[in-house]
Amino acid sequence: xxxxxxxxxxxxxxxxxxxxxxxxxxxxxxxxxxxxxxxxxxxxxxxxxxxxxxxxxxxxxxxxxxxxxxxxxxxxxxxxxxxxxxxxxxxxxxxxxxxxxxxxxxxxxxxxxxxxxxxxxxxxxxxxxxxxxxxxxxxxxxxxxxxxxxxxxxxxxxxxxxxxxxxxxxxxxxxxxxxxxxxxxxxxxxxxxxxxxxxxxxxxxxxxxxxxxxxxxxxxxxxxxxxxxxxxxxxxxxxxxxxxxxxxxxxxxxxxxxxxxxxxxxxxxxxxxxxxxxxxxxxxxxxxxxxxxxxxxxxxxxxxxxxxxxxxxxxxxxxxxxxxxxxxxxxxxxxxxxxxxxxxxxxxxxxxxxxxxxxxxxxxxxxxxxxxx
Numbered sequence: 001x002x003x004x005x006x007x008x009x010x011x012x013x014x015x016x017x018x019x020x021x022x023x024x025x026x027x028x029x030x031x032x033x034x035x036x037x038x039x040x041x042x043x044x045x046x047x048x049x050x051x052x053x054x055x056x057x058x059x060x061x062x063x064x065x066x067x068x069x070x071x072x073x074x075x076x077x078x079x080x081x082x083x084x085x086x087x088x089x090x091x092x093x094x095x096x097x098x099x100x101x102x103x104x105x106x107x108x109x110x111x112x113x114x115x116x117x118x119x120x121x122x123x124x125x126x127x128x129x130x131x132x133x134x135x136x137x138x139x140x141x142x143x144x145x146x147x148x149x150x151x152x153x154x155x156x157x158x159x160x161x162x163x164x165x166x167x168x169x170x171x172x173x174x175x176x177x178x179x180x181x182x183x184x185x186x187x188x189x190x191x192x193x194x195x196x197x198x199x200x201x202x203x204x205x206x207x208x209x210x211x212x213x214x215x216x217x218x219x220x221x222x223x224x225x226x227x228x229x230x231x232x233x234x235x236x237x238x239x240x241x242x243x244x245x246x247x248x249x250x251x252x253x254x255x256x257x258x259x260x261x262x263x264x265x266x267x268x269x270x271x272x273x274x275x276x277x278x279x280x281x282x283x284x285x286x287x288x289x290x291x292x293x294x295x296x297x298x299x300x301x302x303x304x305x306x307x308x309x310x311x312x313x314x315x316x317x318x319x320x321x322x323x324x325x326x327x328x329x330x331x332x333x334x335x336x337x338x339x340x341x342x343x344x345x346x347x348x349x350x351x352x353x354x355x356x357x358x359x360x361x362x363x364x365x366x367x368x369x370x371x372x373x
Contacts, residue, residue: 068121146356149332213289271317280319290351332357
């Protein structure tokens, strides 16, 4: 990894007389006739622009209009000269600017904010053309000491007291938020819900993230019944399927079956009743919404065995008939494995509360779509 001074880095953007520099937050963008130079501060942070992993640099806005135009608007105009100009990425160290290489915009977010006539660039992910080596990554994103990771006390209660297991997992994984009482306008409809679901809703008041980020448990105030008088309480993020419970006059069934139903298809019972289903849902969504991810590319059966080696299996039957899913955990880590077609074509997703929790997966001989460890 080469070191540049500011003058050398800025020169990559083009002639000094016609280039412009914009600083926003901890980032600087230099725009010129020969290219764009992005400078972020070295270090590991989620709330500012930084090197995120060996293949990604993340830019956090709001960025000035010329930056949005160069990075987001012009690349889609294939007739524009800027569409062919390189983006050079650097990280500021005490001794100079570490040159990370060129990259392309893989993802960008914009929004129209009050007082702005145009959309504002809120965030941008660059994909490095050449991934960083581990020593270079550690240089520009020095490893942070492990924080206190959520423990596994809940695991011993999975087949003894699932209400306790669910509460221990949710309160350990999600930071508590201040609990605000519901106003009368958002009170749950008059439905007799099983105790397990009522307890889950109680937990979500202080841990709202447990309602889901990929799929979701419908908030209590928006529960509905279908023509068959079953309670629709969960749904896939694109409406492809729903989860439902049988409606009983007094909610007397303590641990009812959960029914999975694709659009236009007959319902299928989940393998676990409500108590196990809610824990599986919480595990799945915790991994999907985690800040730090490990996503292998088309792992083989042997690679899956290596990934779960040393992790603790969650002793529940597979979750979700659409993509039968098993769970494996470690402190601060949830990994789920799906084999949708039953033909050894696996999908694996791991999420963690801290980068250090992914260390157990780092040495697996596998190609990663994303690895944030």
